[in-house]
Amino acid sequence: MGPLIPNGFLSYEWNIIIAVLIGLAFGFILEASGFSSSRKLAGVFYGYDFAVLKVFFTAALVSVIGLYYMDYLGWINMSMLYVHPTYLWGAIIGGAIMGIGFVAGGFCPGTSICAVAIGKLDAWVYVIGIMIGILIFSEAFPIFEKIYNGYYLGNITLVDSFELPASWIILAVTLLALVAFFVSDIVRKRVKKVFY
Amino acid sequence: MINRNLAKILSKRYIILASLLFVAALGLVLLPSYQKNENVTAEHLLAKVINPERYITSDVLADKLILKDPSILLIDVRVVSEYEKYTLPGAINIPFDSILNPNYEGYLNQDQYDIVLFSNDNFKADQAWLLLNRKDYKNLHVLNGGINGWYHTILNPPKPTEDMPQEAFELYNFRQAAALYFGVGIKTKVKKEATPIPVKKVVPKKAVVPVVKKKKRKPEGGC
Numbered sequence: 001m002g003p004l005i006p007n008g009f010l011s012y013e014w015n016i017i018i019a020v021l022i023g024l025a026f027g028f029i030l031e032a033s034g035f036s037s038s039r040k041l042a043g044v045f046y047g048y049d050f051a052v053l054k055v056f057f058t059a060a061l062v063s064v065i066g067l068y069y070m071d072y073l074g075w076i077n078m079s080m081l082y083v084h085p086t087y088l089w090g091a092i093i094g095g096a097i098m099g100i101g102f103v104a105g106g107f108c109p110g111t112s113i114c115a116v117a118i119g120k121l122d123a124w125v126y127v128i129g130i131m132i133g134i135l136i137f138s139e140a141f142p143i144f145e146k147i148y149n150g151y152y153l154g155n156i157t158l159v160d161s162f163e164l165p166a167s168w169i170i171l172a173v174t175l176l177a178l179v180a181f182f183v184s185d186i187v188r189k190r191v192k193k194v195f196y
Numbered sequence: 197m198i199n200r201n202l203a204k205i206l207s208k209r210y211i212i213l214a215s216l217l218f219v220a221a222l223g224l225v226l227l228p229s230y231q232k233n234e235n236v237t238a239e240h241l242l243a244k245v246i247n248p249e250r251y252i253t254s255d256v257l258a259d260k261l262i263l264k265d266p267s268i269l270l271i272d273v274r275v276v277s278e279y280e281k282y283t284l285p286g287a288i289n290i291p292f293d294s295i296l297n298p299n300y301e302g303y304l305n306q307d308q309y310d311i312v313l314f315s316n317d318n319f320k321a322d323q324a325w326l327l328l329n330r331k332d333y334k335n336l337h338v339l340n341g342g343i344n345g346w347y348h349t350i351l352n353p354p355k356p357t358e359d360m361p362q363e364a365f366e367l368y369n370f371r372q373a374a375a376l377y378f379g380v381g382i383k384t385k386v387k388k389e390a391t392p393i394p395v396k397k398v399v400p401k402k403a404v405v406p407v408v409k410k411k412k413r414k415p416e417g418g419c
Contacts, residue, residue, distance in 0.1 A: 065220045167224040174221035
């Protein structure tokens with residue numbers, strides 16, 4: 001039956017409405033769980049707070065496990081879902097820059113907007129920095145174009161790369177996540193508490 | 197007063213939640229696998245089979261070819277030797293055996309051209325049509341009657357008799373003109389026994405179909 005819009009259960013115009021509603025809920029929950037604090041976010045790099053790791057890993061697991069159960073029951077057609085294309089080096093370099101920005105600024109793009117909404121000045125600086133970055137990237141695009149469009153691997157997933165059934169990969173990632181949670185708890189207990 | 201039992205359970209909440217995740221993931225592995233009927237259901241296929249748009253008549257096709265309609269992509273599903281003997285102008289040869297060959301997917305899986313499949317009669321082309329529809333490819337048609345039908349209607353049309361309506365004569369004239377266009381001059385008094393008529397070998401133009409990747413809108417966002 002699903003996905004709802006491509007299969008005609010909802011008209012195309014609902015796309016943007018649902019996106020806005022999910023966005024509102026996402027922003028609200030980010031703020032409610034304290035993700036608009038750069039200290040909390042940066043904690044994952046210093047070892048005093050692993051909420052970011054736990055929340056996003058759990059969210060990914062819940063959605064992937066749920067989607068595959070729904071696929072099994074015939075409620076959604078996984079082959080119709082959008083898979084983001086992989087541009088290998090673009091993703092690696094972009095990920096590294098994002099990581100540096102994350103640890104230096106204490107926000108990721110989504111949470112910085114959230115923090116702007118509650119009036120944090122450091123978040124304003126961060127968002128202006130993003131804008132400057134976008135400007136530089138756009139102006140210097142011919143230089144980056146080869147990386148941006150190169151090393152194209154198609155719309156691949158781990159299932160395609162490892163040639164294993166999806167369920168085994170999900171189990172492996174779940175175990176990886178649980179180990180990461182366990183280790184992060186040990187690290188957190190060893191690291192000096194930071195009050196924030 | 198604090199409920200002690202509840203507190204005992206809550207103190208282990210992370211263990212419980214973690215094992216819940218693990219059990220759910222393990223459940224996916226242990227579920228029995230089954231062959232899914234992806235995309236094309238039997239009802240979906242039936243609706244396409246009974247749709248009259250599935251067929252294109254040789255007259256309509258001849259008209260489009262004469263007008264050099266760029267949206268038509270002719271696919272000859274006969275074997276190579278037959279294709280080399282005679283085919284329709286501009287047709288591409290994809291033998292029936294290799295219709296699912298991934299090398300040809302670029303020609304068949306697209307939504308810019310109206311694909312017309314043909315073989316000697318309807319039979320092979322219909323089978324190819326069904327297989328390709330099963331793959332959920334778009335804009336597929338079958339030339340009604342195939343090459344034989346083409347020969348009997350366009351290249352060697354039956355002369356209408358006196359008592360036929362005006363349209364039959366117009367159609368006959370069109371077909372004669374089309375036959376001339378396709379390189380077969382038919383005299384009005386051609387004897388039926390004169391078959392095989394000299395089929396002028398038309399060198400088929402190899403149509404090149406650019407494979408255009410479907411552009412999807414990139415979702416934006418991140419964490």
